[in-house]
Amino acid sequence: MSGTTQIFFSATQYAAATVTAAIRAGFFGPRTAHRRILVVSNTAAVPEVGTPLDRMPGFEKLRPEFDEVRSWNEFISPFHPAGWSPRAQDASLWEKAVRLAWNLGDEDVEIACESIQANPSRAVADIFADSPVHVYADGLMSYGPTRNRIPHNLNSRIARVLHLDLIPGLRPMLLSEYGVEPQPIPNEAIVDVLAQIGEEGASILADKLPAEDRPTAVMLGQYLSAIDLITQDEEEQLHVRMLRAAAKAGHQDILFKPHPSAPAVYSTSLEQAADQLGVRLTVLREPVLAETVFAYLRPQLVIGCFSTALMTAAAFYDIPVARVGTGLLLERITPYENSNRIPLTVIDAILPDAEKDKVGQPLELGRLAEELAPLVRAVGYCMQALKHHAMRDEVTAWLAVHLDAYPQYFKKRRLTSLRLPGGSPVRAESLRRNPTVRRVVRRIRAAQA
Structure with a gap:
């Protein structure tokens, strides 16, 4: 990572605090070895009426970690950051535009961003198509499976998933199907950052x-x-x-x-x-x-x-x-x-x-992960079974024993479609009416004729 420009994308103050905690915990190398740019974005429906991240109370506590602060909304205006991404054939042109606007020259670039499944993170990863990507997650969604398929030219560049250790011992599923390893951010690091940026907010509370x-x-x-x-x-x-x-x-x-x-x-x-x-x-x-x-x-x-x-x-x-x-x-x-x-x-x-x-x-957080982990993995598998086929035997065995205790988390139709315990048996009549089954039967009969 030596000598690179590290670009951190954040849409909320909490996200900026999370990635700042990771920086201070040493996860992005020494301060003097890198040029660091924080790119803020506002993905609210009407961002013009909101307060930009870099103008919120407490932001000055985060500012020293970065050499520059840039606005993604301003750069891509009039497009909305949640809905815009470059066309594939235009990605290299956008990279040149970003490098020119932010004085990046030919420097190597690393990207640290939030949800890689959605814009603006996906757009930025597409623009810097050769750069390594660090994904950081500030919430409970990190414990669930990846929502959308990540193409190989992107998933192969994702170095790790940085996450808050909200439930000690519970391993995130996010991006695990691509072999991306999770790395927890120390609680003391994020609490310290939150305390610093909360000083002005505490004054607001004291007045109110x-x-x-x-x-x-x-x-x-x-x-x-x-x-x-x-x-x-x-x-x-x-x-x-x-x-x-x-x-x-x-x-x-x-x-x-x-x-x-x-x-x-x-x-x-x-x-x-x-x-x-x-x-x-x-x-x-x-x-x-x-x-x-x-x-x-x-x-x-x-x-x-x-x-x-x-x-x-x-x-x-x-x-x-x-x-x-x-x-x-x-x-x-x-x-x-x-x-x-x-x-x-x-x-x-x-x-x-x-x-x-x-x-x-x-x-009693220390006792939760052991009980919670198999439930989360079972729900996660049912959400994205095609991406986690290696978990099938484990989930099938768990559902056979525990489904009656956790029925609210599983839909009968989903269990049926996945042929898991708790689903309805597939009727022969339904199979006979299925167009795919009928085509296969016709081919078999034709081959036997």
């Missing part, structure tokens, strides 16, 4: 929240309706259910933190529910990381649906966590290959249900 009677419970919003998992009304009701669960657990001061990528749609349903319950609700609309909220408030409970922040609260800050609404999402989420299925499965399997169970105790 009263010195006494600060919230003791935190509710985490996501953007489930924006990605069509549930409707907007259902998502609003999901937040109301979180509020009621927090009140039921004895909390009178509650903070709601919407997801930064969620649409800014105002609804009074949450405020009305708070009035009815007699609790004080604070809605945090300022751009403050959830982890800053955890570190500053040290709440007694964090409630969410299947947000990765639930696990960072548990793994990094030892805060009790609980879930709401995962049952509905397990019924609704489609297709079965949806990458959100693994985060949803993990959270549903290991966190208490805030509406039914006793909450308020920290998770």
